[in-house]
Structure formats: structure tokens, C-alpha cells
Amino acid sequence: MTSPFNDLFETVLPDSRGGRIYFKVFELFVVVSAIHLAWKWAGYIPRLTDTVEPVGLAAYINLSFVVDPVVAWGMALALTASASTGFVRIRLLGRYGYAVAFMLMLVLFAARFSQGKIPHSANLVGMAVLALALGMLLFRNAHDRARFVLGFTYFYVGLAYTLAGIAKLVGTGLTWPDGRHLWMWINEKSIDVFAKYGQLDLNWVQHLALDHRLFATAMLTFGWVTELTAFLLWWERFRRPLIVLILMLHFGIWMSMNIMFKLSIFELVILLLPLPMLIDRYGEKSARSIVDRLDTLTARIF
Amino acid sequence: MVYAALVATHYGEFWPFSIYPMFSQGGSDWSRTVVREIEDVDDVKWAPTAVSELPGVAYPLTPNGVDPIDLASFISKTHVWDEDRKLGLQSTFLPVIGDKRLLVFKVDGRISPTDSVLISFEPHALVTRESVVTNPRFGRE
Numbered sequence: 001m002t003s004p005f006n007d008l009f010e011t012v013l014p015d016s017r018g019g020r021i022y023f024k025v026f027e028l029f030v031v032v033s034a035i036h037l038a039w040k041w042a043g044y045i046p047r048l049t050d051t052v053e054p055v056g057l058a059a060y061i062n063l064s065f066v067v068d069p070v071v072a073w074g075m076a077l078a079l080t081a082s083a084s085t086g087f088v089r090i091r092l093l094g095r096y097g098y099a100v101a102f103m104l105m106l107v108l109f110a111a112r113f114s115q116g117k118i119p120h121s122a123n124l125v126g127m128a129v130l131a132l133a134l135g136m137l138l139f140r141n142a143h144d145r146a147r148f149v150l151g152f153t154y155f156y157v158g159l160a161y162t163l164a165g166i167a168k169l170v171g172t173g174l175t176w177p178d179g180r181h182l183w184m185w186i187n188e189k190s191i192d193v194f195a196k197y198g199q200l201d202l203n204w205v206q207h208l209a210l211d212h213r214l215f216a217t218a219m220l221t222f223g224w225v226t227e228l229t230a231f232l233l234w235w236e237r238f239r240r241p242l243i244v245l246i247l248m249l250h251f252g253i254w255m256s257m258n259i260m261f262k263l264s265i266f267e268l269v270i271l272l273l274p275l276p277m278l279i280d281r282y283g284e285k286s287a288r289s290i291v292d293r294l295d296t297l298t299a300r301i302f
Numbered sequence: 303m304v305y306a307a308l309v310a311t312h313y314g315e316f317w318p319f320s321i322y323p324m325f326s327q328g329g330s331d332w333s334r335t336v337v338r339e340i341e342d343v344d345d346v347k348w349a350p351t352a353v354s355e356l357p358g359v360a361y362p363l364t365p366n367g368v369d370p371i372d373l374a375s376f377i378s379k380t381h382v383w384d385e386d387r388k389l390g391l392q393s394t395f396l397p398v399i400g401d402k403r404l405l406v407f408k409v410d411g412r413i414s415p416t417d418s419v420l421i422s423f424e425p426h427a428l429v430t431r432e433s434v435v436t437n438p439r440f441g442r443e
Contacts, residue, residue: 044369047367047393047394047397048372105319109319119371120319122319123319125319126319127319164326167326168325168326168328170326171326171327171328172326172327172328172329175328176328177328178328178329180329180413180417181325181328181329183413183419184328184329184330184332184411184413184419185325187411187419187421188332188334188411191334191336191409191411191421192334192370192371194336194360195334195335195336195337195362195363195370195373195374196362196363196364196370197362197364197365198359198360198361198362199360200353220328
């Protein structure tokens with residue numbers, strides 16, 4: 001087996017047109033997602049009046065000043081500006097743009113979610129912003145930077161899911177996949193849907209899991225094994241199968257517990273797609289074909 | 303050491319955009335909140351009830367701009383209903399409450415000894431534009 005360092009940072013991205021376009025697609029997704037989250041959080045923060053349980057930075061710094069709508073919207077605006085300067089690589093400012101965006105995102109996140117419960121959907125996007133920030137600060141060469149950002153992202157995705165699996169082992173032990181635990185979560189999440197929309201409905205997967213403990217246990221076992229083995233995606237040969245398994249895990253979470261980690265799923269799909277190879281192999285041919293057709297069309301018209 | 307570095311310091315999961323363990327503790331009791339819109343405040347019964355006997359009609363939180371997870375956390379972590387807490391609860395609904403009377407239920411789920419999931423709905427507070435009345439069981443602050 002090769003060194004994971006090699007698979008994560010050396011061969012992770014070809015130095016080609018396809019590689020450059022692919023990285024820009026990934027970067028655009030991260031920037032747009034971060035801006036989307038910032039405005040979403042800033043829009044909700046002014047409704048909060050009391051901190052129930054401080055998270056992240058809020059545990060160390062009093063963030064009550066962010067509750068002021070002007071401050072919250074101002075921070076979202078500043079994040080939009082700083083992430084955009086990073087994306088378009090404006091001189092000097094661009095180098096620090098993502099770092100500033102990351103810090104602002106941390107503050108907005110802590111201010112928004114110091115209510116006791118937090119979602120996990122911002123996790124992969126937030127860490128991808130950190131990867132971009134570090135990449136811009138540490139590397140001058142564009143290809144080195146892109147390799148670092150993608151390698152860091154693959155490393156973190158593997159680490160995060162594996163730690164989630166370990167946390168289950170620590171929190172519950174080997175009995176974690178007991179189907180009765182899924183029953184509890186299905187009921188809990190059904191009440192969430194009831195609270196959100198006023199209707200209490202179960203889908204066929206939820207019915208199947210509630211009726212058959214073995215099926216519920218199998219679902220949890222699959223998810224847990226996938227999480228515990230997620231670190232294998234540090235190696236290129238396991239990367240795509242593991243990402244497909246993680247996407248299946250998310251599909252199972254969605255069907256059984258009505259939780260859709262949209263941004264994480266989009267990010268995983270981008271990481272899964274063999275875009276650099278496809279662009280390099282077919283992109284030039286397609287571009288030439290489009291130009292030829294346009295020439296023919298123009299000749300016919302004129 | 304690995305546990306201390308990667309798990310214990312971060313409550314079991316990922317820092318910095320995901321701190322609390324998600325589904326780490328299987329089979330734990332849970333607590334949520336649902337809100338009902340009622341017609342007559344005099345009809346409020348403060349005793350726990352079942353889903354089929356909930357009074358009034360459902361007051362859906364999402365279309366009204368209230369985050370159900372935040373609300374559930376606020377309710378379950380409030381042990382003393384002082385004026386600040388009452389104001390905090392009221393302000394959650396103020397932009398959309400109008401003339402409505404909203405009865406906030408704490409919903410608790412647990413596994414029974416016979417392997418079924420038991421869910422109880424207990425009214426915690428009646429919220430109107432003018433006031434917040436809490437379940438007398440909690441005493442008067």
C-alpha cells in the first residue's frame with residue numbers, strides 16, 4: 001500500500017486543464033456555500049435573545065454583540081466580500097480573503113448555534129474554507145495550492161467520519177447498532193417533522209425499521225462500519241468506493257431520520273466525480289466540436 | 303491519548319463546525335417540542351397527554367420562522383421560568399403570533415421495558431402576545 005501522504009497530496013490532482021477547471025468548480029462550490037450559510041445564519045441571529053449553551057468561540061468570547069442585526073448582516077456582507085476576493089485572487093487582499101472568511105464564519109456559527117443544539121451540515125463546507133485559507137497562506141504556486149486544498153479536504157472527510165464512528169464506540173459501546181436505538185431516533189425525528197409542518201407521517205423505510213428490529217440493526221451496522229472505515233479514503237484506490245458508501249449512509253439517514261445534509265452531499269458528489277480526467281479526455285474534443293458547429297452555422301446564415 | 307486528543311476534548315466529534323456528538327449515545331431518552339394553536343385558554347389542561355388527544359390544531363414552526371430544535375433546546379434546558387426566560391420564549395413567537403394562543407408542549411421519548419418507544423406530551427407554557435403562563439407544576443417565579 002502506498003503512503004497516504006502521496007495519495008492525498010502528490011497525485012490528488014493532475015496538473016492539466018481538467019485539473020484546474022475541476023479545482024475552480026470545487027472552490028466555487030465552497031465559496032457559494034459559505035456565503036449562503038453566512039446570510040442564512042445572519043438572518044436568524046437577531047431573533048435570538050438568550051444564550052442557552054455557548055458553542056465554539058462563544059464559550060470564550062461574549063458574542064452577544066452579534067445579535068444586533070446591523071452587526072450580523074455586516075458580518076455576512078464582510079464574509080461575502082472576503083471570500084469573493086479570495087476566489088478572484090485580488091492581489092494581497094485575496095491571499096487573506098479566505099482566512100478572514102473562515103474567522104467570520106466561526107463567529108456567525110457560534111452566535112447562531114449557542115442555543116444548545118447544532119446541525120452538522122456546515123461541517124465539511126466550513127473545513128473546506130479552512131483548507132482554502134491555509135492553501136492561500138502557505139502556497140504561492142497554484143497547482144501546489146490546489147493539491148493541498150483537495151488533499152486536506154479528503155484527509156478531513158476521512159478523519160471526520162471515522163471520528164464519528166469512534167464517538168459512537170465511546171458513547172455507547174459495541175451495542176450501538178441495536179435496532180431499538182434507531183427506533184428512538186426515528187420517533188424523535190418524526191416529532192421534529194410534526195413540529196415543523198404539523199403532520200405526523202412515516203415513510204416505508206421508517207415503517208420497515210420500526211416493524212423489524214433486524215432491519216433497523218442492519219441499517220445502523222452498515223452506517224457504523226462505513227464511518228469507522230472512512231479513513232481508507234486517504235488512499236486513492238479506496239477513495240471512490242468509500243465516498244459512494246458515505247453517500248449511501250447519508251441516503252439512509254435521510255430516509256430513516258428525515259435529515260438531509262445537502263451541502264455535505266454536494267461536496268461529496270463533487271469529490272467523487274472524475275471531472276479532471278473527463279475534462280482532459282473529452283473537454284477539448286467537445287470544445288472543438290462546438291466551435292466547428294458554430295462555424296458551420298455561421299457560414300449557413302451568412 | 304488519541305481519545306483525549308480527538309474525542310474527549312471535542313465532546314466526541316468534529317471541531318469547529320460540529321461540536322456535539324450526533325447519535326453517539328444510542329437509546330438515550332430525548333426531548334422535543336410541539337406547539338398547538340388553541341381557541342380557549344380556559345380549556346388548557348396542564349396534564350401530560352397522548353398525540354391523539356392534543357388540543358387545538360397544529361402550529362407548524364417552520365412556516366412561521368421558528369427553529370424547532372432551538373425551541374426544544376430552550377424548553378428542555380429551562381429549569382426555572384424566570385421573567386427573562388418567559389420573555390425569551392415570547393420573543394421567539396412575537397413576530398408572527400398576532401392574536402393566537404399557542405400552547406407549547408415538551409415531548410419526551412423513552413424506551414419502555416417491553417421494547418417499545420413511549421412518547422408523552424406535556425404542556426409547558428401558554429404564549430400569547432400579552433403574556434406567558436407556565437405550567438403550574440413548575441411553581442411560580
